[in-house]
Structure formats: C-alpha cells, structure tokens
Amino acid sequence: MNILRVSGLTKTYKETKGNDSFSIRLGNLEIQEGESFAILGPSGCGKTTLLKCIAGLLPPDEGLIWIGDENITSLPPEKREFGMVFQQPLLFPHMTVIENVGFGLKMQRVGKKERRAAAQAVLAAVGLSGYDSRYPNELSGGQQQRVAVARAIVSKPRLLLMDEPFSALDPGIRGEMRQLVRDIHKQFRITMLLVTHDQDEAFELADRIAIMHNGEILQTGIPTEVYMKPNHPFVARFIGSSNVIQGECHQGEFRSNQLHIKLPTKDEVPSGPGWLVIRSELFRSVSSLEEWQLKGVLIDVKFRQGYYQLQVDIGSMTLHMLESMPDNRIPQVGETLFLSLDSSQLHYIPAIE
C-alpha cells in the first residue's frame, strides 16, 4: 500500500568554492510498508542528500519517487506526510514540549484538545510523561531527541526519516535511544528509513540495510546477508570484515602474494581476480599439536568484553581475528599462535570487469 519506491534518482552538485563536484546515482530502492530500512555509509557518501531528496527538501535532477501508486516526486515536503528526525533535536525554543509535539497537528488544524491528547500519548511512548510544560532548554540532549522523535511520529507519518538521529548524543544514551526506536517501530508499525554511518546502529535497528559509497548503493539486503556475503570489497571492509585480501581464484583455489587457501567446493566459485573475505571470527587459535593452517606472531591484543581482538603477523601480512580464549589464558604480545580456519564460511568476491 504505502511502499516507497525510488527509481533512477540522480543529484549532482557542481563544483563550488571549497567543494568538489559530487553526485548520487541510484538505481532502484524499495522499502516495504512497516519495514525498518537503513542506508549505511561513511560520511560524504551522499546518504543525507539521498534522504533529503526522498523528504522533498532537495529536488532530484532525475528520477521518480513513489509512495504506493502516488508519484510524489514534485510534491513539496509539507504535503508528503512524512516525519523526520534530524541529527539535532531542532525543538522550537519558544514552545513547550507539548506545543512542540503538537506542532504538526496544529499545522493540520487539528483542535487543541485532540492535539493535546495525541501529544500526551506519544510523549508517554517515549517515556516523557509529565514533561508537557517544560521548555526545550530545560531538557537534557537525550530528552530533547526523544521529544523530536515524539513530534515526528505524532501525526502518523507515511514514512519516518531519520538522519543520523543519535550521533550527537553520548554513547550510553545512544543505546537507550536505539532501544526506544525499536520499541516505537514495533508499537506503531511505522515505515522507517534511517541514514547512518554507524554499523551497530544500522544492524540493531534495520530489517534491511543498503550500503552506500560514493553516491551509489553497492548492496542491499538483510544484515546477516550483507555481513556474510558482501558483494564488494568496500562493503566487506566497511561493515567490519578486517581481512579482505586481493588476489586471484583458480579452480577453487585462492592465491594472492601472501596466501594460498583452498576454497569450499559447495559454492561454485568463479575463476578470475577478486577479493577473499575472511571474517575475523573464522580463525581459531589451536595448539601446535592440532591441525593448523597458519602460523604467526601476535603483535597486538585488545580485550573486549568476553573476547580478544588480536592482530597476528603471519610474515607476509597481518591478520585480524577475534578469539575468546577458551582456556582462560591471557594472550601475550610476541607469542607464536597456530591458527585454524573455518574455510566453509570463506567468501570470495569476484572482480567486476
């Protein structure tokens, strides 16, 4: 019904003083009703520009935007019935919390009583009952952003857009806000489009993710699929696979200057140049008596809750691995590690000519 469809969208900025020319080019993007969708990419990849085009705040050069059967490409943002949460709360400073939340309804000429009731309901949903008559400057940053979320959803938008909504908040509060958005998404079944550079945020909040780079969407899929089977070395690196090795595949065997590894035969691996992705959790440290495939010297140890992040120098290159150290031994820099590799989960990205 209210499926968002974006097709063939392009937007180019000409080179101006201090800014290089920049463009986004989008094939197709479809977001289902009730879905939570994230566009993930580094800063400067064009994700905010894309979001503003969808919101209607920027006119695209080409392309069409549909909501269901309605072509909204040239509809001004105030008539799109979308909600938006920006990076900053942007609460109107001269209005109280309840006036801020009721603003959208007031613009639709909803009566005062009705407005108040609706605003109080969403304020309760974001955990801010009783804050009605406070002014924004009397709230903490996290509370302000909660009000901003409440204000964006109070008029039941067809699509809720969020532009890096929590990146200005303290890390602790960020986690709380993510949980809040998850709860709200479940409770109100709002279609959500989130733009972020934070992998954790995207993985936690989104049903599906699109990875954006240099103005183009490289891959779209559910989080596990994007993580396990990246289709581009940038995607692999960006979502945290630290071992992306360029080389060549020939008859099921991967060769690079540093490594020779036999790939699993269950998938058909195309021959030719490409990248091998070894996720850091696929390595396991074993004793020298067991079967091992790689040997290296430990050069860096970082302890994370419950596991270690290790860097192992295997002579020709450095590998990144996660290890939980089952025997409770604390790994020491300088020691020699023997590694086994779960090669059934290796992933090969053939280069596109």
Next chain:
Amino acid sequence: MNNARLMHGMHVVLTFLLLIIVTLPIISLVVGAFTQQMPWPRLWPEYWSLRAWEYMISPTSDVGVAIWTSLSIAAAVTVINILLAVPVADALSRYSFAGKTWIEVLLYAPIIIPAFVSVMGIHITFLRLGLTDTSFGVMLAHIAPSLPYMIRALMISFGTLGFEWEEQGRMLGARRMQRFRHIVLPHILPGIVVGSGLSMLVSLSQYLITFLIGGGQVITIPILLFPFASGGDPNIAAAYTLVFAGLAAAALWGLDVLLNMYYRRR
C-alpha cells in the same frame, strides 16, 4: 587583589563621569524650561517661570497636532520598514546572489550620504507627483534614512536562523505562511523590536527632510523646535526638547510593553 581594587576604583570614577556627562545638559535643560531668562555668567536663575509651558499649552503653539503628526508618521514609517526589511534582510543575510554587495552598499548609503543630497532628488520627484506638503509624502521620505537601521537589525536576527528550522517545519507540514508565523517570526522578533526603536527615533528626529518635503505644512515637533532653538527663545526651545525627549521615551516604552504582552501571551 590590588588590581581588583584599582579596577573597582576606575569603575566608580568612570560611572560618575558618565553620569555627569549625561545629566548636566538635562539639568540645564530642565532649569532652562522653567525660567524666564538667565543672564551670563549666572548658573542658576533669579526666579522661576512657567512662561514656556504656558505658551506650549496655548492654542497658538500647535504642540498637540505636532505630537500626533510626529508619532503617526514615525509609526507608519516603522510598519512600512518592517514590511520592506524582512524579505530584504532575509535575502541579504541568508542567501548569496550576484550583486549582493552592491545592493547592500546602496541600502546603507542613506546612513553615510547626508540626507540633504537624497532629499533634493526626492523633492523634485515628489513635486511632480504632488506629494510635497503632505504627511504621506513626509512619511515616504522618512523611509530612506530609517530603513537601513531596520535592515541591519533584522540581518543580525536572520544571521542566526539556520534553514534547518524551516526544513523541520516543512517536514511537520507547515506551509510557507505557517512557517513564517510560527518559526521565523518568533526568532526575528527581538530584531524587529530593536529595528523599530531605531526607526521610530530616526523618524522622530528628522528636521531637514520634514521641512523640505512638508514645506511647513506638515508640523512635527522638530519643526516647531527649530526656530526657537536657532535664536528665537531658548526657554521655549528647552521646553520643546523635553517634550521631544518624552515622546521618544514613550515610543520606546510602548514597544517594550507590546513585546512583553507578546511574550506573556505565549
């Protein structure tokens, strides 16, 4: 410690000096307004007199008409200035376009170039249009010297208003006029008040423009004051000056009351 005491001492001395500089002329003005004559080198009058005030409340003085004309012209000028300056200041402070600097120079020119220069041109044009000797013509002519102050005050307000607020307003369904009323106006209101105060004062104190365009038919307080000040009767001039000062103070106070009413209503 010593430094702080020295600073405090200087603070006291400077405040005292400032008070003297500001109050001395006012004292002599008040004294002058309530006496008949004060032959040199006396600093205090021989006897007090209400002659100046008796003249002022007499029907021949026209003072009531002058107050009304002065205030109504100043108010009308200010309203027109607000209407003109809001879009101009918005464009100049938040958008960039070709020729922006030149437009700014042109708009600020009346502050720098003596009013006399522009009034000569305005006068000829108004003669052709039949606008001389009318309050309406005087009001139009007052816009030139007062508009730059209004624009300047509003540009500062617009300079601190990012586009993101209106974008947020649009996402909440606010149309253009709704955005102006609920988002832009509350933000620039302090600028409007400052600009209005300046605009009122500039309009109230115009003599030359009023004299040339009004041709002696449009009587404002400065028009009445000037002949007495330039040698006619310093006592009556002093009394008029007090009336003028009271008028200016009343105008500023009125703006303040309006602003407070607005904020209390919210």
